[in-house]
Amino acid sequence: METRYCLECGEPVHGRSDKKFCSDQCRTTYHNRLHAESNEFMRRVNAILKKNRNILARLNPSGKAKVSREKLLSKGYNFNYHTNIYKTKTGNRYFFCYDMGYLPIDKDMFFLVHRQEYIG
């Protein structure tokens, strides 16, 4: 029979063949750490989304504005992250970070919008 080792501490595991941890404590420690890592990941993503949202808001105080890609990048905008995409009947795709969004127009230009209510 093959010796199995605890996923947390690496000590040999005795008992049932589906046991993955040497003790309840190791199992708890292991799952707590996994949980902490996924929380940390979500925290980082949320921070990027909030930063994006605030950049859009600052560049769009009146609710409608036009800005260049360069301008957004210079403020630290991260185009890889958005909360949702709104597609209009005419096929335009608005990218939103919460309530603030943009529509790519022309080359490297963006039309900024502020969404008053939730749409789709």
Ligand SMILES: [Zn+2]
């Ligand atoms: Zn262990």
